[in-house]
Amino acid sequence: MNTEETNSFQAVDEGFTMIEAIAEAKKCLQCKVPQCRKGCPIENDIPDFIHALSMGNMGDAMRIINEKSNLPAICGRVCPHEKQCQGHCVMNKKGTPIQIGKIEQFIADFDTAMNLTREKLPQKDRGKIAVIGSGPAGLTVAGDLARQGFNVTIFEGQDEPGGVLMYGIPEYRLPKKVVRAEIQKIEALGVNFECNVLVGENSVNVDSLFHQGYDAIFMGTGTSVPQNMDSTPGAKLRGVSQSTYFLHNVNSYNEGAIGRDMVPLRDGEKVGVIGGGNVAMDAARTAIRLGADVTVLYRRTQEEMPAIKAEYEQAVSEGVKFKWNTSVTEFIAGENRRLAACRLSTPEGELVERFDRVFLAIGSRPANRIVSTTEGIEVDEKGYVKVVERPYGMTTRRGVFAGGDVVHRPQTVVLAMKAAKDVAQGMAQYVDAIKLLEAAKKVEEQHITDK
């Protein structure tokens, strides 16, 4: 990567200094009924950790966060704070809400830098858990259950854990060193990681994991199959590709794992990004950093766009253009079956616009690798896994649980964590129950033998 590109991928917001963080913490009113907490999907004890920070008590601040979150350095950076904790802070009335995300990020980063955390960990004798996928949901289940005395192993198909955190979200929004540090903390809880293992392929599948003695299995496999536009003429032209593929390759390039020629974008190209969600914003902002002229094409209005507002505003400030109520009705070929232009349906009528390249960001759905190799896991018509309420998060196959995007459709990192936390409780109750039954059966068998 050249120096200009390196700079452009540096984190947009470097975060607070210690003086700034404590000064911000001291502004908190310590509300008796804290609205910020109500706005946080995982009900972080926000006023408590802010208070600990305001006293300079960093260890306490981190301990309070750890009670609710396994990924605070990540949430502090990528959560939609304006809608959640910060959006609910009473100081919004004065236009100066406490910057909760930046405070959380500061505490977690300080803890990492100083290696502060010293958690007392229980014996891992409560049961054996396999977690498939190491994105936000998988890491949350693994962290929560390891803290509760379960022996947890995560199986990851890529060569490094992190899922969407590592391969989807761009470096300028979430530096990979932050993701690695959070994963190391989860490893320090005693969680085992097995990378380059695609469960559902070769010899490893759900049945073989049960045979290996796992008491319960968690599917946190997300939505890895991007939606295509194959019914639109020209969708197979060279130059039309998936945003997720582009982002994956840019992240690998930033890491030095692949060369620049593997990144599907040349300097100065005119790029269209189709979609209006966070993946579209990530692709657009990444493409502009690589020297492209970028326009987002979204089929609905600005108000209906699902992307985080701050992401949209930053994209605009970085020079990304937006066309609302605009759909692509045809990808038009130039030489060598390469994309040359798009036919657009716009509020002003149909028009043809030149594009060198288009990235699709129109959603994704779950892969069926596990479901198709396992009997008894039911999915809905779109491939999302069906789960039950008791034990919470169990699929229609006994002992197999699921949570996060593979159940609830693509959501934010923190909502996947929230769902996973609830499923972790369901799994703990399930494993405790089967262990109790096993123990009762043994006693009964002993009784019969003694007679």
Ligand code: SF4
């Ligand atoms: Fe502090 Fe705002 Fe939460 Fe009140 S709502 S406790 S002021 S962060």
